[in-house]
Amino acid sequence: MVIRMRHTRAHTKNRRSHHALKAPMLAVCSNCGEKHRPHYMCQTCGFYNGRMVIDMKAKTAKREARMQSKKDAISGQQVEAAAEAEALPEAETADKK
Numbered sequence: 001m002v003i004r005m006r007h008t009r010a011h012t013k014n015r016r017s018h019h020a021l022k023a024p025m026l027a028v029c030s031n032c033g034e035k036h037r038p039h040y041m042c043q044t045c046g047f048y049n050g051r052m053v054i055d056m057k058a059k060t061a062k063r064e065a066r067m068q069s070k071k072d073a074i075s076g077q078q079v080e081a082a083a084e085a086e087a088l089p090e091a092e093t094a095d096k097k
């Protein structure tokens with residue numbers, strides 16, 4: 001309903017009495033005891049209805065490995081850039097002499 005005119009305070013408060021947020025209803029995982037959305041797979045262990053749907057341990061390990069390789073690549077690039085930055089001034093000074 002659209003508010004077109006000024007209402008009394010009681011009218012405004014009556015309308016806003018339905019605006020409160022409700023806490024989400026969460027189920028407890030039967031495998032790990034963590035809370036999860038009902039009728040959804042547990043995001044912590046990957047179980048649903050007492051059965052493993054997704055191997056979350058393997059997934060997190062894979063992700064960690066990927067992030068680590070990414071970090072290594074970035075730090076390797078930084079080392080190369082630092083080495084180049086160190087090498088450049090020497091080359092410039094050599095040209096001036």
Ligand SMILES: [Zn+2]
Nearest residue numbers: 029032042045
């Ligand atoms: Zn779980």
